[in-house]
Amino acid sequence: MGLIKFLKEKFSKKKEEKELTKQENNISEVNEQNDSKLEENNNIKKEEDLNKLNDNKNSDFDLKKYDKGLEKSRKSFADKLKSLSKKYKKVNQEYFDNLEEVLIEADVGVKLTLDVIQELLEKSKKEKLEDPEEINELLIDILFLKYVKENEDKNLELKFGSKNPTICLIVGVNGVGKTTSIAKLAYRYIKQNKKVLIVAADTFRAAAVDQLEIWAKRINCDIVTGLNNQDPASVLYKGLEKAKNENYDLVIIDTAGRLQNKVNLMNELSKMSKVINKLSPDSIKETLLIIDATTGQNGVLQAKSFYEATGLTGIIITKMDGTSKGGIILSIRDELGIPVRFIGLGEKIDDLELFDLEKYLYSLCINKD
Amino acid sequence: MAFENLTEKFQRIFKKLTGQGTLSERNMQEMLDEIKVALLEADVNYKVVKDFLNDVKQKAIGQEVLTKVNPSQMITKIVYDEIVELLGSNKTEINYNKNKPTIIMLVGLQGSGKTTTAAKLAYLMKNKLNKKVMFAACDIYRPAAVEQLKVLAKQINVPVIHEEGLSAVDIAKKAKEVVYNEHYDVLIIDTAGRLQIDEALMNELNQIKKEVNPDETLLLVDAMAGQNASEVASTFNEKVALTGVIMSKLDGDTKGGAALSVAKLTGLYIKFVGTGEKISDLDIFYPDRMASRILGMGDVVSFVEKVKDTIDEREAKKQAMRALKGQFTLDDMLKQLKQIQKLGSLGGVLSMLPGMPKINDEQKQRVENEMKNFEIIMDSMTLEERAYPEILKNSRKVRIAKGCGKTAADINRMLKYYDQAKMMMKQFKNKGGFGGFGGFGGKFPPNFGGR
Ligand SMILES: Nc1nc2c(ncn2[C@@H]2O[C@H](COP(=O)(O)OP(=O)(O)OP(=O)(O)O)[C@@H](O)[C@H]2O)c(=O)[nH]1
Ligand SMILES: Nc1nc2c(ncn2[C@@H]2O[C@H](COP(=O)(O)OP(=O)(O)OP(=O)(O)O)[C@@H](O)[C@H]2O)c(=O)[nH]1
Ligand SMILES: [Mg+2]
Ligand SMILES: [Mg+2]
Numbered sequence A: 001m002g003l004i005k006f007l008k009e010k011f012s013k014k015k016e017e018k019e020l021t022k023q024e025n026n027i028s029e030v031n032e033q034n035d036s037k038l039e040e041n042n043n044i045k046k047e048e049d050l051n052k053l054n055d056n057k058n059s060d061f062d063l064k065k066y067d068k069g070l071e072k073s074r075k076s077f078a079d080k081l082k083s084l085s086k087k088y089k090k091v092n093q094e095y096f097d098n099l100e101e102v103l104i105e106a107d108v109g110v111k112l113t114l115d116v117i118q119e120l121l122e123k124s125k126k127e128k129l130e131d132p133e134e135i136n137e138l139l140i141d142i143l144f145l146k147y148v149k150e151n152e153d154k155n156l157e158l159k160f161g162s163k164n165p166t167i168c169l170i171v172g173v174n175g176v177g178k179t180t181s182i183a184k185l186a187y188r189y190i191k192q193n194k195k196v197l198i199v200a201a202d203t204f205r206a207a208a209v210d211q212l213e214i215w216a217k218r219i220n221c222d223i224v225t226g227l228n229n230q231d232p233a234s235v236l237y238k239g240l241e242k243a244k245n246e247n248y249d250l251v252i253i254d255t256a257g258r259l260q261n262k263v264n265l266m267n268e269l270s271k272m273s274k275v276i277n278k279l280s281p282d283s284i285k286e287t288l289l290i291i292d293a294t295t296g297q298n299g300v301l302q303a304k305s306f307y308e309a310t311g312l313t314g315i316i317i318t319k320m321d322g323t324s325k326g327g328i329i330l331s332i333r334d335e336l337g338i339p340v341r342f343i344g345l346g347e348k349i350d351d352l353e354l355f356d357l358e359k360y361l362y363s364l365c366i367n368k369d
Numbered sequence B: 001m002a003f004e005n006l007t008e009k010f011q012r013i014f015k016k017l018t019g020q021g022t023l024s025e026r027n028m029q030e031m032l033d034e035i036k037v038a039l040l041e042a043d044v045n046y047k048v049v050k051d052f053l054n055d056v057k058q059k060a061i062g063q064e065v066l067t068k069v070n071p072s073q074m075i076t077k078i079v080y081d082e083i084v085e086l087l088g089s090n091k092t093e094i095n096y097n098k099n100k101p102t103i104i105m106l107v108g109l110q111g112s113g114k115t116t117t118a119a120k121l122a123y124l125m126k127n128k129l130n131k132k133v134m135f136a137a138c139d140i141y142r143p144a145a146v147e148q149l150k151v152l153a154k155q156i157n158v159p160v161i162h163e164e165g166l167s168a169v170d171i172a173k174k175a176k177e178v179v180y181n182e183h184y185d186v187l188i189i190d191t192a193g194r195l196q197i198d199e200a201l202m203n204e205l206n207q208i209k210k211e212v213n214p215d216e217t218l219l220l221v222d223a224m225a226g227q228n229a230s231e232v233a234s235t236f237n238e239k240v241a242l243t244g245v246i247m248s249k250l251d252g253d254t255k256g257g258a259a260l261s262v263a264k265l266t267g268l269y270i271k272f273v274g275t276g277e278k279i280s281d282l283d284i285f286y287p288d289r290m291a292s293r294i295l296g297m298g299d300v301v302s303f304v305e306k307v308k309d310t311i312d313e314r315e316a317k318k319q320a321m322r323a324l325k326g327q328f329t330l331d332d333m334l335k336q337l338k339q340i341q342k343l344g345s346l347g348g349v350l351s352m353l354p355g356m357p358k359i360n361d362e363q364k365q366r367v368e369n370e371m372k373n374f375e376i377i378m379d380s381m382t383l384e385e386r387a388y389p390e391i392l393k394n395s396r397k398v399r400i401a402k403g404c405g406k407t408a409a410d411i412n413r414m415l416k417y418y419d420q421a422k423m424m425m426k427q428f429k430n431k432g433g434f435g436g437f438g439g440f441g442g443k444f445p446p447n448f449g450g451r
Helices: A003-014 A022-035 A037-047 A050-060 A075-086 A093-105 A110-126 A132-147 A178-191 A208-218 A232-245 A263-279 A298-310 A328-336 A357-365 B002-017 B025-041 B046-060 B071-087 B114-128 B145-156 B168-181 B199-212 B229-240 B258-266 B287-295 B300-310 B313-324 B330-342 B346-352 B361-379 B383-387 B394-404 B408-431 B435-440
Strands: A166-171 A196-201 A222-225 A250-255 A285-292 A314-318 A340-344 A352-354 B102-108 B133-138 B186-191 B216-222 B244-248 B270-274 B282-284
Touching: A093 A110, A093 A132, A093 A357, A093 B046, A110 A132, A110 A328, A110 B025, A132 A328, A132 A357, A166 A178, A166 A263, A166 A298, A178 A196, A178 A208, A178 A250, A178 A285, A178 A314, A178 A340, A178 A352, A196 A208, A196 A232, A208 A222, A208 B145, A222 A232, A232 A250, A232 A263, A250 A263, A263 A285, A263 A298, A285 A298, A285 A328, A298 A328, A314 A328, A340 A357, B025 B046, B025 B071, B025 B287, B046 B071, B046 B258, B071 B258, B071 B287, B102 B114, B102 B168, B102 B199, B102 B229, B114 B133, B114 B145, B114 B186, B114 B244, B114 B270, B114 B282, B133 B145, B133 B168, B168 B186, B168 B199, B186 B199, B199 B229, B216 B229, B216 B258, B229 B258, B244 B258, B258 B270, B258 B287, B330 B361, B330 B383, B330 B408, B361 B394, B361 B408, B394 B408
Parallel strands: A166 A250, A166 A285, A196 A222, A196 A250, A285 A314, A314 A340, B102 B186, B102 B216, B133 B186, B216 B244, B244 B270
Antiparallel strands: A340 A352, B270 B282
């Protein structure tokens, strides 16, 4: 079960008992929007009515679907754990096995899962915890503490300097959602009154440029394109020049999908990264890796290779509206320290949120009954 | 390297097992635990792994441990055979209708490779099988999805049916009419990516099915998919009754355990695999290769043993040292070649190495032939020439070519290869890699592989 679906179900059960917070309201709203994908997309297609889209953005998108961030109290979720723990009065080996299965099936990976369960066993013994609820709470604590880093900036938004445009390079393997995420990001920052430029540097895949052009048009964003099979670095060059001359705040660069074991293609990406450093040395540079939530253990290798090729300042985990849990991001964080910045929750322009670790962990650990 | 660890672990466990008469639940457990981890790390679904290992246990218990084979080899073989069997074989071809068009519909999650694979299938059918092929572009949602298919279609000269404003169902219906009226052999329907929990869109697939009654409904599964692939495949199968699976993006370094999950849970066979972004990058599916890949050790157990017998480690080290100092000679290269040939056919050795980049049979054959050529050429060279290949000027080349019945171009190719092998020896030494194989440790110089 995906994050949203999980949250919706949990919340709808509680509806009568508890007043709905604004946040909850918005979450089910997202879900309803997902259900009407068919209709909505048709509308966009038929009408191509940009004004309407722009109007929508003012009403819909001021609402924050995810509240604060990491500081939010974990306790508010604590009672959601009850359902899992009801079955067990006392934890036993079977219960731990069950938790192990939950984590592995979320693609957290064998190594990290075993580490975490081991720690859980030791700590629960030490603290003499026997109540499954408390054990769950402890599990989430362990995962939480493993993830957070003291000196890290808690603000996950893209960084902006005072003078130069922020340059955001988007990388990842094939089909993970790079192009769509770029449209979503551009939209997010246009709404924050930034002047945004998209650079279509995937010159390789069929109709990749058309895809991005359509998005750019829908959200009224400027875009720089090149010719088919042109060197992507030259399109990039053109984009960076334009950004500098015309005072953009944010440049987002689309790149062709590539599997991390293709040396030539990874070199091509390094080259692009170097072009940015050279042409815009004073800019803040963000390099985001897109990871598809359905990805298994290969995700760690992806993160390693892309990190080596371009450096990474964060991850966007996409397709979290599906039934995959995207647990591989925890392994990536564990091994490489790369933080998740955003989460993709659908195919529409506003289906992008800041990553909320707590909500994520709760959805990861509590969907079993 | 991960597979080395696993192999080492296995060998340690094997030692304990030798000397025990039969396989029992107890003496197998450690071994099975290791296999469990290997399968999980390969992204085979947790529940599938559990069931699977139970089956294996049942098969193995009570089997006599033959004196010549160690028990671990027996278990590995049982596991391997079981995976191969599950993955199936001989069922991978598409059945074409004789008197009417064959209709193939591609379905799957977003970004799984449907559109690209539609083009690959068309290319295969048109160019290799001489079929008259048509596309129906039924992804009316994703920006430029239709354009993407059109661009690909143009490259292979296949017409696309699409009409702005029509629903996916109506486009499919219209395409069916056209292929029937105009006597096409094959219609390939590209559909939008969708989540298996998206009722509305799953329903759309069913409606298309009802209208056009496809002969094949194939699910695209991304080779990098994790644990959830099993649920995705089961649900797609329940809701739209699949007839097979295509696994995409196997050219990566993922183990592809999703293949096993999907096979075990749906009973469907993998009909093709995607091995790249190009239109020609479609391969038939080999269950045995996939089994090796999933187990993550290639055929490492037997591989390591073969290697041990045939390669004098000291000699290999000496070579590597010389290479490091830049003294890698043609002679050294010849020794390398001979060692590798002793290992049996090179193709076999290659396919045993996990994580090998895609090398098809034809390329393997080419590599082997080249090796033979080099050996023949070098047999006609003097010791001095082998030690200092730099001195090979035209006159010498002509002489050698005459002596061995090859051309100067053959000799030049060998020299080029020598240069690359030398570089690679250095690189491997620096990386502390597979010294024993020198230039061949899992990699071939670029002019052998193709990309
Ligand atoms: N359900 C869902 N689908 C998504 C999400 N993000 C992207 N997609 C879909 O995933 C598919 C691939 O997205 P793209 O943006 O084209 O992916 P890409 O990484 O640019 O692909 P390449 O450029 O071909 O490597 C499209 O069908 C998108 O609509 C998401 O968060 N949820
Ligand atoms: N390396 C590699 N890339 C592949 C393979 N098959 C597809 N791709 C790439 O994966 C990405 C997605 O492929 P598409 O064919 O657009 O996938 P799709 O399922 O049609 O995507 P949606 O229509 O958005 O759901 C593209 O970048 C393709 O080039 C493969 O076998 N190997
Ligand atoms: Mg793209
Ligand atoms: Mg498509």
